[in-house]
Amino acid sequence: MDPRRNPYAPGAGLQPPELAGRDALIEDASIAMDRMLARLPVRGMFLLGLRGVGKTVLLNRLHRMADDKGLQTGKVEAPENGRLPQLLAPELRRILARIDLIEATGQAVRRAWGAIRNFCSVFRVSAGDFEFGIDPERGLADTGVLQQDLPDMLIAVAEAAAARNTAVALFIDEVQYLSADELAALIVSCHEAAQRGLPLLLIGAGLPQIAALAGNAKSYAERLFSYPEVGPLQPAAARAALERPAESHNVTFSPQAVEAVLGLTERYPYFIQEWGFHLWNAATASPVEYAVVEETLGQVIGHLDRNFFRVRFERLTPLQQKYLRGMAELGPGPHQTGLIATALGVDPRQVATVRQQLINKGMIWSQRHGETAFTVPQFDAFMRRQMPVLEPHVPRRRS
Ligand SMILES: Nc1ncnc2c1ncn2[C@@H]1O[C@H](COP(=O)(O)OP(=O)(O)O)[C@@H](O)[C@H]1O
Ligand SMILES: [Mg+2]
Numbered sequence: 417m418d419p420r421r422n423p424y425a426p427g428a429g430l431q432p433p434e435l436a437g438r439d440a441l442i443e444d445a446s447i448a449m450d451r452m453l454a455r456l457p458v459r460g461m462f463l464l465g466l467r468g469v470g471k472t473v474l475l476n477r478l479h480r481m482a483d484d485k486g487l488q489t490g491k492v493e494a495p496e497n498g499r500l501p502q503l504l505a506p507e508l509r510r511i512l513a514r515i516d517l518i519e520a521t522g523q524a525v526r527r528a529w530g531a532i533r534n535f536c537s538v539f540r541v542s543a544g545d546f547e548f549g550i551d552p553e554r555g556l557a558d559t560g561v562l563q564q565d566l567p568d569m570l571i572a573v574a575e576a577a578a579a580r581n582t583a584v585a586l587f588i589d590e591v592q593y594l595s596a597d598e599l600a601a602l603i604v605s606c607h608e609a610a611q612r613g614l615p616l617l618l619i620g621a622g623l624p625q626i627a628a629l630a631g632n633a634k635s636y637a638e639r640l641f642s643y644p645e646v647g648p649l650q651p652a653a654a655r656a657a658l659e660r661p662a663e664s665h666n667v668t669f670s671p672q673a674v675e676a677v678l679g680l681t682e683r684y685p686y687f688i689q690e691w692g693f694h695l696w697n698a699a700t701a702s703p704v705e706y707a708v709v710e711e712t713l714g715q716v717i718g719h720l721d722r723n724f725f726r727v728r729f730e731r732l733t734p735l736q737q738k739y740l741r742g743m744a745e746l747g748p749g750p751h752q753t754g755l756i757a758t759a760l761g762v763d764p765r766q767v768a769t770v771r772q773q774l775i776n777k778g779m780i781w782s783q784r785h786g787e788t789a790f791t792v793p794q795f796d797a798f799m800r801r802q803m804p805v806l807e808p809h810v811p812r813r814r815s
Contacts, residue, residue, distance in 0.1 A: 437653025468686030531572035582614030597797035744799035750789035761808035
């Protein structure tokens with residue numbers, strides 16, 4: 417088919433032509449936003465899932481929906497080793513500027529401007545100029561302790577929103593990269609807002625370990641948020657993700673071709689986009705037959721290796737790579753942590769540090785104590801392609 421008209425959208429955060437299988441989740445978020453605007457109690461959400469399941473596009477979708485509903489929104493992506501105050505302060509400044517436009521300046525809005533200014537000054541972050549004379553209140557978001565100042569600032573902005581009959585919604589992607597202190601500060605903010613009945617909604621997305629990280633940061637986080645799982649698509653949704661984008665161009669797939677793609681992708685949205693993309697370009701006629709899937713297999717795997725898996729692999733030290741190779745020996749997982757060490761020929765304690773490093777880098781996670789799983793679907797098969805032989809690990813002696 418004509419590559420110029422290829423409708424598929426493989427790539428991180430790229431809006432898919434058909435956002436399949438997420439209607440229930442979108443409806444839950446829609447209810448939460450409407451309740452927030454009506455000043456009814458609402459729990460925040462953390463969308464949890466592996467790489468490539470579609471968390472970012474879903475978060476973007478919810479962000480747009482919140483805008484359409486008239487909530488005051490901001491979005492940040494937590495960078496690895498980054499600083500939350502630096503990212504959040506400008507967003508809040510923008511939000512407050514929009515709130516400020518709603519009516520003539522009032523007390524709550526003035527106070528919130530002061531809070532943001534204090535916050536920026538004590539955490540030495542910039543959020544642009546503050547044009548007019550603000551009398552910053554002393555003792556508001558100015559202690560230098562993030563778990564006090566971030567809630568102060570967010571509460572002040574939520575109060576300003578409440579005074580203007582609107583609500584604040586914050587969207588945070590890659591939550592697993594926040595430090596424990598930053599995550600705790602966000603949770604405390606939501607907790608305080610909930611207690612005071614203030615309209616502050618947090619919707620985060622990230623790797624599944626977030627549920628445990630949030631619980632460790634503040635034990636009440638479990639009840640304060642819901643943790644909807646964003647997983648591989650159900651079969652009907654997976655078929656729709658593959659077939660609908662082509663249908664609008666009068667291109668169809670044979671049933672065998674569809675089932676083959678569902679099997680190869682394990683219904684992971686990113687893999688479906690890649691397959692759709694490559695099949696579209698390779699096919700010369702509709703319906704696209706199973707034979708095209710067979711012919712394209714090597715090309716798609718090569719493309720995924722170069723563009724999806726290897727970039728992650730190359731950010732790792734040789735020892736980290738070897739740990740993942742040991743895991744891959746056992747299959748897709750999750751695996752008992754002890755058995756991974758056994759596969760590597762060492763005692764678990766000798767690889768505890770490297771395992772923790774891989775968790776911090778977001779390559780693996782642990783659903784249950786003593787268990788380890790990949791955060792990237794089909795990474796085990798990639799590791800076996802990349803490092804065909806598993807060499808036993810010989811820890812270096814400290815001199
Ligand atoms: N519900 C969906 N239906 C079809 N394709 C999707 C869906 N969700 C995501 N995708 C596609 O999957 C890929 C990965 O999406 P992304 O949001 O970046 O995943 P994540 O943030 O979970 O790693 C993108 O190419 C996107 O177009
Ligand atoms: Mg993402």
